[in-house]
Every structure is written in structure tokens, then in C-alpha cells.
Amino acid sequence: xxxxxxxxxxxxxxxxxxxxxxxxxxxxxxxxxxxxxxxxxxxxxxxxxxxxxxxxxxxxxxxxxxxxxxxxxxxxxxxxxxxxxxxxxxxxxxxxxxxxxxxxxxxxxxxxxxx
Amino acid sequence: xxxxxxxxxxxxxxxxxxxxxxxxxxxxxxxxxxxxxxxxxxxxxxxxxxxxxxxxxxxxxxxxxxxxxxxxxxxxxxxxxxxxxxxxxxxxxxxxxxxxxxxxxxxxxxxxxxxxxxxx
Numbered sequence: 446x447x448x449x450x451x452x453x454x455x456x457x458x459x460x461x462x463x464x465x466x467x468x469x470x471x472x473x474x475x476x477x478x479x480x481x482x483x484x485x486x487x488x489x490x491x492x493x494x495x496x497x498x499x500x501x502x503x504x505x506x507x508x509x510x511x512x513x514x515x516x517x518x519x520x521x522x523x524x525x526x527x528x529x530x531x532x533x534x535x536x537x538x539x540x541x542x543x544x545x546x547x548x549x550x551x552x553x554x555x556x557x558x559x560x
Numbered sequence: 561x562x563x564x565x566x567x568x569x570x571x572x573x574x575x576x577x578x579x580x581x582x583x584x585x586x587x588x589x590x591x592x593x594x595x596x597x598x599x600x601x602x603x604x605x606x607x608x609x610x611x612x613x614x615x616x617x618x619x620x621x622x623x624x625x626x627x628x629x630x631x632x633x634x635x636x637x638x639x640x641x642x643x644x645x646x647x648x649x650x651x652x653x654x655x656x657x658x659x660x661x662x663x664x665x666x667x668x669x670x671x672x673x674x675x676x677x678x679x680x
Contacts, residue, residue, distance in 0.1 A: 477667060488564075488651055488671035489603075496667065535603065547593060547616060548669060550603040 447472040449536050449551035457557045458526045466521040466554045468536030478519040479537040479548065480510055489535060495519060496541070506530070526558045564672035566652050572678045578640040581675045584633055585654030593669060594627055594637050595651040603651075609635065610657075642679045649674045 448471045458464045470476055477496055481489040493504025500512045510521045519536060533555050537548040565584040573579055585592050593608040607617040612629045620627070624643070629635040639646055653669040 479668075481671075486673075488673045489653075489669075491668045491670070494668065547605045547608050549605070552602045 447476075447538050447540055447549045449538050449549055451534075451536055451551035451554045453554050454552075455555040455557060457559065459559050460528050461525050464523050464526045464530070464556065464558070466534050466536075466556060468519045468521065468551060469517050470519060470536070470538040471517065472538050472540045475541040477539045477541050478510075478512060479539075480504065480508070480519075480521050481535045481537060481550075483533040483535065483553075485532075492521070492534075526556075528558050528560055531556055531558045564652055564654050564670050566650075566672035566675050568675060569673065570676045570678075572680065573642055574680050575643055576641045577679075578638065579642045579646075579677060579679075581637040581650050581652075581677070583635045583637070583652030583672060585635070585652070586656075586670055587633065589654035589656045589670075590632075591655045591657065591669075592629060592635050593653040593655075594635070595653065596648045597651060597674070598648045606637070606650075639677075642677075644679045647677055647679050649676050 450469045452467055456466055479494045480492040482492050483489050492508050493502050493510055495502045495512045503509045508523050510519050512519050533553050535553050536551040539548050567582045590611050594606040595603050596606055597603050604619055606619045607627045608615055609629045625639055627637045651671050651674045653671045655669045
């Protein structure tokens with residue numbers, strides 16, 4: 446079975462400071478890894494994904510994530526946070542080798558960026 | 561494309577009533593997913609389809625829930641009879657299988673805005 450852990454329910458950061466939202470995963474074989482963002486009363490929006498290749502993945506709105514196979518992590522980062530980045534962030538995994546297309550989501554981390 | 565379209569956006573019903581949620585996936589997408597989001601359980605996959613065929617319905621809570629995809633452009637999630645514990649936001653998502661890994665647009669699930677269901 447595959448699983449995702451987001452150990453922090455909430456992350457607080459001051460505007461302009463770097464931010465990190467943590468994610469670790471468990472999956473059989475090689476993973477597809479994703480980050481999604483959810484704004485209030487909206488559906489999830491895709492931010493970025495790791496399929497293969499470079500471990501550092503760049504996505505929308507200046508976000509990036511680093512795939513670390515040995516630590517089974519896929520932390521989301523941004524060099525300089527904006528107040529508008531405040532939202533709920535979900536990490537998700539699917540098993541590339543099995544062909545199963547469904548995503549398993551983490552519990553979500555609420556990012557609060559203070560002015 | 562207008563994206564994944566779900567209707568209704570909000571549904572309030574009484575316990576015991578039948579509820580039907582609707583989803584129109586992005587044109588050309590061959591996978592469709594139904595998720596449920598609650599505070600207690602987070603985002604849960606209920607069922608997903610490939611080319612209109614159900615592939616995995618292990619997340620469907622019980623027999624009161626059923627999902628159909630009669631054609632490539634329409635899917636329904638039905639709850640009969642509904643119960644207060646079914647109150648949640650239900651999301652539909654669609655994606656296109658990545659046949660060529662270079663195409664970074666594929667393998668991404670695109671979500672609808674959701675249906676907020678309240679069962680009184």
C-alpha cells in the first residue's frame with residue numbers, strides 16, 4: 446500500500462522568508478510525486494510533479510520540490526514567500542511501476558504567510 | 561477547455577434522500593476520479609475509471625454509493641439513501657495517460673471545483 450505523510454498541520458512563515466512544506470512517502474517501486482494547492486472553496490490545483498530525471502523540480506508560482514530517494518521525501522520549497530501563497534498544500538504519490546493511476550494524498554499542510 | 565465541471569456546487573438534502581452528483585471531465589481525458597474530502601479523513605479516493613470502465617472502486621464506502629460513466633464526457637456519483645455522515649465535499653478529477661514521458665502535461669489530475677454536500 447502507498448502512503449504519504451505531511452508531518453506539519455500548519456506552517457507559519459513571514460512574507461519574504463523562505464518556506465518549506467515537508468512530505469515523505471511510501472510506495473512499492475518508483476514513485477510519481479505531486480504537489481497540489483487548495484484555496485478556500487476551490488478544487489485542488491496542480492503545482493508540480495516528479496516523474497523521473499532531475500531531482501529538483503520547478504513548478505508554478507515559483508515553487509520547487511526536491512526528490513530525495515534515500516529519504517523518501519519530496520519537500521516543497523519557495524525562496525521567498527508571498528501572502529498570496531497562504532493556502533492548503535497536499536502532497537500525493539502514485540506507484541509508477543504498477544500503472545495504478547490513482548493518487549494517495551497526504552493530510553495536507555496549511556501554509557500561513559504573515560505580512 | 562472549461563476544465564472539469566461539477567454540478568451542483570452545493571447540495572442540501574435530508575437523510576434518506578437520493579443524491580446525484582455530476583461530473584464532466586476535460587475533453588479527451590481518459591481517466592476520471594471521484595474523491596471525497598472531510599476534515600476528519602482528508603482526501604479519499606472513492607473510485608476511478610479508465611475509458612469509462614471502473615478500475616478501482618475499493619474506496620467506495622458502502623453499497624449506498626454507486627458511480628457510473630455512461631460515456632467519455634459524463635459521470636455520476638449517487639448516494640442512496642443519504643446519511644448525515646456522507647456530508648463532505650466531493651471532487652471529480654480527470655487526467656490523460658502519459659504515453660510519452662517527455663510530455664509533462666500528462667499524468668496530471670485536473671480537479672473540478674467540488675460539490676459541497678450537506679445531509680441533514
